[in-house]
Amino acid sequence: EMSQVILDSQGVIDKYQGDGIMAFWGAPISLEDHATKACLAALECQVRMNKINESLTREALPPLSMRIGLHSGDAVVGNMGSAQRFDYTIIGDNVNLASRLEGVNKQFGTKVIISETTTLHAGDRIEVRELDLIAVKGKEKPIRIYELLGEKGTLTEERKKWKLLYEEALRSYWAKDFAGARRLFAQVLEINPEDH
Numbered sequence: 001e002m003s004q005v006i007l008d009s010q011g012v013i014d015k016y017q018g019d020g021i022m023a024f025w026g027a028p029i030s031l032e033d034h035a036t037k038a039c040l041a042a043l044e045c046q047v048r049m050n051k052i053n054e055s056l057t058r059e060a061l062p063p064l065s066m067r068i069g070l071h072s073g074d075a076v077v078g079n080m081g082s083a084q085r086f087d088y089t090i091i092g093d094n095v096n097l098a099s100r101l102e103g104v105n106k107q108f109g110t111k112v113i114i115s116e117t118t119t120l121h122a123g124d125r126i127e128v129r130e131l132d133l134i135a136v137k138g139k140e141k142p143i144r145i146y147e148l149l150g151e152k153g154t155l156t157e158e159r160k161k162w163k164l165l166y167e168e169a170l171r172s173y174w175a176k177d178f179a180g181a182r183r184l185f186a187q188v189l190e191i192n193p194e195d196h
Contacts, residue, residue: 001048002066009041014089022099024090027077035072035121039148042068042112069101070148071115093138100136101145108132109196112148119146127155129163130170162191 006013006023010031014022025041026034045066053063073094079086101113108131119128128146136143149155149163169184188195 001052002045005041005044005048009037009044011038011041015087020102022090024075024077024095027075027090033122033125035070035118036125038070038072039114039118039122039126040151042070042114042148043150046111066111067102067105068112068148069098069104069114070112070118071098071101072118072121073097096138097136097143104134104145108147109194110147113145114148116144116146125152126150127152127163129166132170158191162188162195165191166195 002021003013006021009025010029011023011025012027014024016022023038023041025031025038031037045068049064049066056063071094073092075090075092075094077090078088080089080091081087097115101115105111105113110131113131114122114128119126127149129149131145131147133142133144149159155163165184166188169181169188172178172184173181
């Protein structure tokens with residue numbers, strides 16, 4: 001299911017790693033809107049996962065979950081290996097960062113985390129909420145991360161209110177107004193009790 005979404009969005013499937021898929025956009029053919037395509041594919045993968053889970057529920061089977069990390073940047077892409085054995089693959093620091101962002105979803109209780117760079121590239125086509133600045137292994141500067149919420153213009157009024165309230169709470173937290181942040185975060189949870 002997810003493979004087809006990636007391929008339909010002009011993504012390249014690099015490899016399957018256990019129950020994960022590593023994919024990239026923008027090579028071997030350059031794509032001007034690579035970040036947007038990746039974000040929209042991530043959203044569609046979550047839609048497909050929800051449909052799969054509906055089917056599993058009907059069969060009395062436990063649901064599945066999926067986390068996605070997206071980052072944009074330069075990478076080395078091509079045939080890697082030796083004359084005897086090689087793969088067409090992608091490597092580099094930016095690839096590692098995307099992988100780390102996938103794992104960060106566990107701490108935030110989110111499904112899709114994207115980097116600030118990806119947000120800047122795709123910003124006019126997507127809805128996000130800022131999550132935090134995080135320290136990532138191998139990076140000197142903290143990375144600003146965002147939760148991918150949907151395609152631009154698709155948020156309900158309730159989700160818009162939830163997002164704005166959360167971002168106000170986050171600003172209060174960063175300003176060290178912890179009492180104000182606590183009050184606002186409590187209001188966020190009233191709108192969405194599942195917001196980890």
